[in-house]
Amino acid sequence: xxxxxxxxxxxxxxxxxxxxxxxVTITTPAxxxxxxxxxxxxxxxxxxxGIGLSDVELVTVASVNLIEKQSEKVSVxxxxxxxxxxxxxxxxxxxxxxxxxxxxxxxxxxxxxxSDATFTGNTAVYQTxxxxxxxxxxxxxxxxxxxxxxQIENKAVxxxxxxxxxxxxxxxxxxxxxxPNASPAFEAYVNATTQTESAVIxxxxxxxxxxxxxxxxxxxxxxxxxxxxxLSEFKVLPDDALLSQSYRDxxxxxxSIPSIRKxxxxxxxxxxxxxxxxxxxxxxxxxxxxAYPKQQAYLLTYWLNYAATAVPNPETAKTLLADYKTTLxxxxxxxxxxxxxxxxxxxxxxxxxxxxxxxxxxxxxxxxSQLKGKPVCLVFAFSIGQHEPALKALEDKYKGKVTFVxxxxxxxxxxxxxxxxxxxxxxxxxLWASEENIDLLKEKYAVDIRYPFAVIxxxxxxxxxxxxxxxxxxETLDAAIQKAL
Numbered sequence: 001x002x003x004x005x006x007x008x009x010x011x012x013x014x015x016x017x018x019x020x021x022x023x024v025t026i027t028t029p030a031x032x033x034x035x036x037x038x039x040x041x042x043x044x045x046x047x048x049x050g051i052g053l054s055d056v057e058l059v060t061v062a063s064v065n066l067i068e069k070q071s072e073k074v075s076v077x078x079x080x081x082x083x084x085x086x087x088x089x090x091x092x093x094x095x096x097x098x099x100x101x102x103x104x105x106x107x108x109x110x111x112x113x114x115s116d117a118t119f120t121g122n123t124a125v126y127q128t129x130x131x132x133x134x135x136x137x138x139x140x141x142x143x144x145x146x147x148x149x150x151q152i153e154n155k156a157v158x159x160x161x162x163x164x165x166x167x168x169x170x171x172x173x174x175x176x177x178x179x180p181n182a183s184p185a186f187e188a189y190v191n192a193t194t195q196t197e198s199a200v201i202x203x204x205x206x207x208x209x210x211x212x213x214x215x216x217x218x219x220x221x222x223x224x225x226x227x228x229x230x231l232s233e234f235k236v237l238p239d240d241a242l243l244s245q246s247y248r249d250x251x252x253x254x255x256s257i258p259s260i261r262k263x264x265x266x267x268x269x270x271x272x273x274x275x276x277x278x279x280x281x282x283x284x285x286x287x288x289x290x291a292y293p294k295q296q297a298y299l300l301t302y303w304l305n306y307a308a309t310a311v312p313n314p315e316t317a318k319t320l321l322a323d324y325k326t327t328l329x330x331x332x333x334x335x336x337x338x339x340x341x342x343x344x345x346x347x348x349x350x351x352x353x354x355x356x357x358x359x360x361x362x363x364x365x366x367x368x369s370q371l372k373g374k375p376v377c378l379v380f381a382f383s384i385g386q387h388e389p390a391l392k393a394l395e396d397k398y399k400g401k402v403t404f405v406x407x408x409x410x411x412x413x414x415x416x417x418x419x420x421x422x423x424x425x426x427x428x429x430x431l432w433a434s435e436e437n438i439d440l441l442k443e444k445y446a447v448d449i450r451y452p453f454a455v456i457x458x459x460x461x462x463x464x465x466x467x468x469x470x471x472x473x474x475e476t477l478d479a480a481i482q483k484a485l
Contacts, residue, residue: 020079022105026064027071032113034090038062040076041083043242045301045333049409049442050382050449052309052340053333055248055302058085066090066111078103081185083243085136088115096136100126100186126186129175133168134190138197138246152213154205165198188240192247199233200246227257239294248298255288255299256281270468272450275316278307282320286327300324301333308337309448312466314344343446347465353378353456354444358407358431359415361422366431369460374427375484377404377477378454380447384408384421387452390471394478395428402481405429409447411438455480 026036040059048054061084062074076084084099086109093115100123101107107121119127135141145160172190176182203226210222218226234254241247256273263277273281285299304324308317321337328334346354353376357367368376377394379387388406395404404427408418415432422430433441441447445454445465453467455477464480 020103021075021077022101022103023073023075023107024062024084024099024101024105025071025073025108026062026066026111027108028066028111028113029070030113031067031070032090032111034066034088034111034115036062036064036066036109036111037085037087037089038064038074039085039087040078041085041243041245043082043248045305047336049411049438050447052448053301053305053336055298056245076101081183081240081243083189086117088117090115096140097127098130098134098136100130100183100189102183102185125175125179126183129171133164133171134193138200141197141201150213153209158202158205161198161201165194168194184238185240185243188238189243192237192241192244195233195235195237196244196246196250199230199250203229224261227261230254231257236289236292236295239292242294242298251295252299252302255285259284270450270470272310273306275307275311275313278303278311278316279319282307282323286323297328297331300327301331304337305333308340308344309446310450312344312451314341317341317344339443340446343443347446347454347462349462349464351462353454353460353462356437356441356444358433358437360432361419361424361430363415366429368456371403371405371429372458372460374458375402375463375481376456377402377481378445378456379404379406380409380441380445380452380454381406382409382449382452384410384413384418387469390469390474391477394474394481395425397478398481398485399427401427401485403427403429405431407431407441408433409438409441411435453477453480455484457484 024038026038038061040061042057042059043055044057045053045055046057061076062072064072078101081100081102084101086097086099088095088097088111091114095115097117099107102123105121105123107119107123107127109127110118110120112118117131135144141161141164142157145157147154147157168190172187176187206229207218207226210218230250230253234250236251237247256277259277259280260273262280263274265271265273282300282303285303286296289296289299301324304317304320307320308314311317317337318341321334321341324331324337325334353368355368357365360366377391379391381387391404406428408431418432422432424430451466451468453469454465455463455467457463463484467477467480470476
């Protein structure tokens with residue numbers, strides 16, 4: 001009896017595992033020079049340095065060198081339908097295909113010796129359909145359509161985009177007649193991408209015509225015309241449409257446009273959505289998407305994260321969080337946002353700047369407390385050398401009076417790779433942070449790519465933390481430094 005129970009439990013566990021995984025096999029009949037990479041597009045919010053929560057996580061699940069291996073099978077843990085990218089690189093060809101997978105799928109992609117691929121398995125029909133009609137995203141269609149950046153109108157591009165939309169719709173109707181039990185999630189992805197990519201390309205071309213290829217702000221009437229196009233073209237689709245990135249982007253635009261019109265973006269807020277607009281957008285998302293719980297949860301989380309990261313004053317985020325806890329009591333993101341708000345409340349002007357110890361270009365340790373005696377301009381850089389050219393004028397202006405500290409916030413760049421670029425100048429420090437220290441800085445300073453600067457006075461107290469990048473003169477940063485002096 002005990003043995004039967006164990007066997008039954010084992011069977012149940014195996015069945016459960018199969019229901020929560022999909023298998024993908026990459027194979028070739030003969031070895032050849034190519035690299036195949038399989039990337040899962042996991043649409044869910046997750047912490048992302050610099051922007052708070054990102055709405056999609058790209059997970060590399062396999063990377064197969066076909067000169068070394070003729071076949072490799074991988075299992076992907078999923079509980080619901082997902083999109084994947086199948087990337088081919090070899091022989092001077094780089095090609096990306098979209099794949100649709102569901103729990104329990106067993107798919108094989110065979111490469112005969114070039115970038116072509118044939119599919120077998122229980123979901124092969126989906127992959128073949130996508131291969132014929134869907135590139136990775138709408139922008140990959142622009143060169144295919146003959147788009148010319150120097151040309152203003154590109155009317156042929158709009159016509160070809162319309163033709164592609166109609167071809168997709170016709171092809172899907174034929175597909176559905178041959179596959180009457182096709183996955184609703186697949187249909188939602190196809191319809192969502194077809195609808196939104198065509199609209200995005202039309203709007204892109206129209207904006208180009210309005211600007212006449214110049215870098216200039218649109219007139220209010222022109223901006224309204226583009227917004228009206230979005231409001232009239234966008235249609236809410238079933239929740240599985242969230243699989244489409246272009247749909248998610250347009251969903252946010254569709255909900256936010258009316259409130260941004262009421263509370264326009266301005267230079268004084270660095271063109272970020274204002275606190276008043278955010279409250280209205282959050283409320284509109286909650287009301288207008290009541291019949292679409294996944295999309296409602298997606299947008300409420302998105303706008304709460306925006307309030308907690310992009311708006312310097314944490315009061316807006318606290319207001320939205322109170323409602324969020326009631327509306328989505330089981331949300332896994334509540335603790336994350338709560339901690340972020342608590343951190344921002346400790347970074348007020350006059351508060352002691354959080355201590356840290358990092359490595360300099362000569363591998364010696366440097367602590368913030370060691371820099372007391374002169375004001376410090378702390379710069380969070382997300383790439384080597386970021387912000388330095390733009391701040392050279394301020395370095396010269398405050399020579400001998402202020403220490404500029406450039407801190408690299410990018411994980412994965414080894415110390416020895418970074419060192420040659422850490423050229424010290426008078427009154428500057430270059431600091432390198434390990435992955436662990438990057439996480440600590442993120443926690444202590446609520447690091448956000450939109451606010452890469454902090455000014456600290458000679459006693460080690462915060463003068464201003466929420467300073468945006470401004471071209472060409474960084475006036476807000478300059479004012480904070482003068483205040484520190």
